[in-house]
Amino acid sequence: MSAPAAGEPPRYKGWAGIRRAFGTPSALTLALLGFGCGLPFLPIASMTLSTRLRDGGLDLGSIGLISLASFFYLLKFLWAPLIDRYVFAPLGLLGRRRSWLLAAQLGVAAGLAALAFTRPELGVGPLVGWVLFTSFAGATQDSVVDAYRIEVAPAQAQAALAATYTLGYRIGLILGGAGALYLAEFGGWTMAYLAMAALMLAPVLATLLSREPDAPESTITRRIDFLGAFWQPFSSYFANNGLALGLVLLLFVGLFKFPDQVIGVMAGPFYLDSGYTKADIATVSKLYGIWAGIGGAFLGGLCVAAFGFRKMLFVAALGVALSNLAFLLMSQYPSQIWAFYAAITADNVAQGFAGTVLVAFMSSLTDRNFTATQFALLVSLANLPGKFAGGVSGYVVEATSYATFFVLSALTVIPTLALLAWLWPRIREAAAAPPR
Known part of the structure; x- marks a missing residue:
């Protein structure tokens, strides 16, 4: 070149x-x-x-x-x-x-x-x-x-x-x-x-x-008044997608990673209660697990490039939910390091894969005139439901058990898959909107 x-x-x-x-x-x-x-x-x-x-x-x-x-x-x-x-x-x-x-x-x-x-x-x-x-x-x-x-x-x-x-x-x-x-x-x-x-x-x-x-020489955001700076990013989103589709898309984004996020707060206590030391947790979850997540992210990028993100949304949502069941190995074999590695591999690869797919999907929904605000809104929605559910997750574990909690968390994917079924014929049109 x-x-x-x-x-x-x-x-x-x-x-x-x-x-x-x-x-x-x-x-x-x-x-x-x-x-x-x-x-x-x-x-x-x-x-x-x-x-x-x-x-x-x-x-x-x-x-x-x-x-x-x-x-x-x-x-x-x-x-x-x-x-x-x-x-x-x-x-x-x-x-x-x-x-x-x-x-x-x-x-x-x-x-x-x-x-x-x-x-x-x-x-x-x-x-x-x-x-x-x-x-x-x-x-x-x-x-x-x-x-x-x-x-x-x-x-x-x-x-x-x-x-x-x-x-x-x-x-x-x-x-x-x-x-x-x-x-x-x-x-x-x-x-x-x-x-x-x-x-x-x-x-x-x-x-x-x-x-x-x-x-920038001039943009819509710089020209509008103070109140418009807050209002126009949101009005633009619904103008581009319509009210019904826009709301369903937001709900879908909010629920997409819910099965993974709902267990996030309890992960550290679960590892300790399963007999692992802080050094074990650091090595497996926060050292090896990060690189497993990077591998999943690259895999997600390759798959989106090869097959598009619509099919990969289904694969990623299902993978995130099913990976929660891998933690049952740790509850059945406490203190066994191989069980820890197996669960973290499944969980972090699924997380990395789903993260890449979700970013590709959310990027397709963003109006280029309001990228920062709209993308921040979508990222916040992608984490909000799971964050609030995580706030009460400790009470669920104390009322049942860790094993029951992981099974219930995997089942929370059902509403996400139902929304994806409704969106399936509509995603292509939303994704194919011309750049703005």
Whole structure:
């Protein structure tokens, strides 16, 4: 492939184009920003937090309810229009995107440092407060990075930036999951959370050294008034899809990964109650499991490219539900490491596969005039039902058993499959809508 002529924009086709896209400074920047997004998620919104609470002696019901304190990750679409429209004034010299990004990253670091010194066994009030603060900062960071990725490079280079972002995000998950658990096992939870706070220095430096994306000459979002910034992304969605189809699509997205999400809060306590150490959990679930998830994600991408996402939606939804049954092996063979590996392989490959399929589907529903807000809304809906169900999951386990809980979680796929059957003849038309 020949190099572009002077003054001609870079081309991103073929192997030379791939090398060009991955070789841009923005690719490394997105890897570091992705790392910053992935690092705090488990310590404040998922298994690392629930494992810490169980290790401190809290009951399962309380752990499930405390997990709801991270709900800001589900509601980031509510303030995404403000991030699109305004500069964060105290850091305004950095520009619209980087000002919000640096503020959010510093907030995450401060929140993780504060959580290092909370003592949940002495009262959960301060811990819940700092989880709320850190989840708000983390959710804001996610929204800004999504917008930054779209604006910093042309559409042809977006696949490369998404790939490096995903790699950084997964490494962040490894350190926020396995890394934190290893540190907690050998140095205590205070050291673990302080280390996570210190690691936020990497994305902070990336923000300070990166360039601000070029401001768009004009877009619909910039021209509308304050109220319109909130209203138009939603009115546009229903104008493009119609009321009935639009509502069913939102419901389908919300239920798609429900079987997996409903067991998320109970995963850490289940591993501990099954006789595994924190080091076992770190090695199998948060180290090996992350790479199994990456493999599932690549498999999902290949299958979507080969067969389209409509058939893969069925395969992914069914796979997520059936993978929950693999945890029955752990309940039947407690403390057996082979059972742990088998269950995590099934669960994480299914999660990675389904995640890629769902992102492809949600992207097809997004109006390009309101990408950040609409995509944030869809991501929030994809996690909201399972998050609330996870809040009461501890009571279900205490009333029944872990084994019964896993079977019931697998059966929750039935409404999703029913909605997919209704959507089946309509998905092609929704996906084939011309770019906007």
